[in-house]
Amino acid sequence: MGVVNVTPDSFSDGGRFAEPARAIEQALRLRDEGADFVDVGGESTRPGAAPVSDDEELARVIPVVEALAREGVAVSVDTMKPEVMTAAIAAGCAIVNDVNAFRAEGAVEAVAKAGVGVVVMHMQGTPATMQKAPLYADVVGEVGGFLRRRAAALESAGIARERIAVDPGFGFGKTLEHNVALFRALPQLASMGYPVLAGVSRKRLIGDLTGRALDERSAGSVAAALLAVQNGASVVRVHDVKETVDAINVWLALR
Numbered sequence: 001m002g003v004v005n006v007t008p009d010s011f012s013d014g015g016r017f018a019e020p021a022r023a024i025e026q027a028l029r030l031r032d033e034g035a036d037f038v039d040v041g042g043e044s045t046r047p048g049a050a051p052v053s054d055d056e057e058l059a060r061v062i063p064v065v066e067a068l069a070r071e072g073v074a075v076s077v078d079t080m081k082p083e084v085m086t087a088a089i090a091a092g093c094a095i096v097n098d099v100n101a102f103r104a105e106g107a108v109e110a111v112a113k114a115g116v117g118v119v120v121m122h123m124q125g126t127p128a129t130m131q132k133a134p135l136y137a138d139v140v141g142e143v144g145g146f147l148r149r150r151a152a153a154l155e156s157a158g159i160a161r162e163r164i165a166v167d168p169g170f171g172f173g174k175t176l177e178h179n180v181a182l183f184r185a186l187p188q189l190a191s192m193g194y195p196v197l198a199g200v201s202r203k204r205l206i207g208d209l210t211g212r213a214l215d216e217r218s219a220g221s222v223a224a225a226l227l228a229v230q231n232g233a234s235v236v237r238v239h240d241v242k243e244t245v246d247a248i249n250v251w252l253a254l255r
C-alpha cells in the first residue's frame with residue numbers, strides 16, 4: 001500500500017502533494033512502482049496535528065479518489081470521518097482505512113452496506129494528545145483485544161470477515177518500547193485470523209532506531225517493512241514503494 005498525502009501539513013512529505021494534480025501524479029507513480037493500493041489521506045494524524053473540517057477534507061480527498069478510480073487504481077481512503085467515507089465510497093474507493101477504528105458516530109454505518117474493504121487500526125488517545133504519555137499494562141494484549149472487539153463490531157454490522165484487516169497502529173499512542181513489543185507480536189496478531197496491515201514507514205520508530213531525520217529513513221523503513229511481511233503482515237503501508245517491492249521480491253526469491 002503506497003501512501004499519498006493530500007495535506008499541506010503532512011509530516012513525511014511536507015505537503016508536496018497538496019494539490020490534487022500532484023497527489024494524482026504521485027499515486028499513479030506508486031501504482032506503476034508496484035503498489036497494489038494507494039492510501040489517500042486528507043487529514044494529517046501526526047502527533048499534535050490539528051483536525052481539519054469536513055469540507056476541507058472532502059475538498060482535498062474526493063477529486064483525487066475520483067480521478068484515481070477512473071484510472072483503475074485501487075484506492076484506500078485514510079479518514080476518521082463518516083461524511084468523507086460516504087463521499088469516498090461514492091467516488092469509487094475500494095478500501096476505507098480508519099485510524100480511529102470506526103468509533104466515530106455513524107462510521108460503522110457509513111461502510112457497512114458498501115462492500116468496501118475496511119482497515120481497523122488501534123490508537124490510544126487522539127492525534128493531538130496521543131504521544132504525551134502512552135501507557136499500557138500489557139500493550140500486546142490490550143491492542144489485540146481492542147482490534148478483536150472492533151472487528152467483531154464491524155462483523156455485527158454486516159461486514160464480511162474477509163473484508164476486514166487489522167493494524168496495531170505503530171506510533172499512535174505508543175513509545176518505542178510499545179512499538180517494538182507490537183512489532184515482535186505481529187505473528188500473534190496475524191493468528192487472530194484477519195489480514196494484518198503494518199505502517200512504520202518513515203515514522204519516529206525508524207528515527208529512534210537509526211538516528212536518522214525524516215528524509216533519511218528509507219533504508220530503515222524498507223528493512224522494517226520486509227521484516228513485517230516476514231512476521232505475518234499481509235499489507236505494508238509505505239512511502240518507498242519501489243524499494244520495498246524490490247526488497248520483498250529479493251527475499252521471496254532467495255529465502
Ligand code: 7PJ
Binds near residue numbers: 012119197
Ligand atoms: C497509519 C495509517 C498506519 C494505517 C497513518 C504516518 C501517519 N493508517 N495512517 N496504519 N499511519 N492503517 O503515515 O506516519 O500506521 S498516517
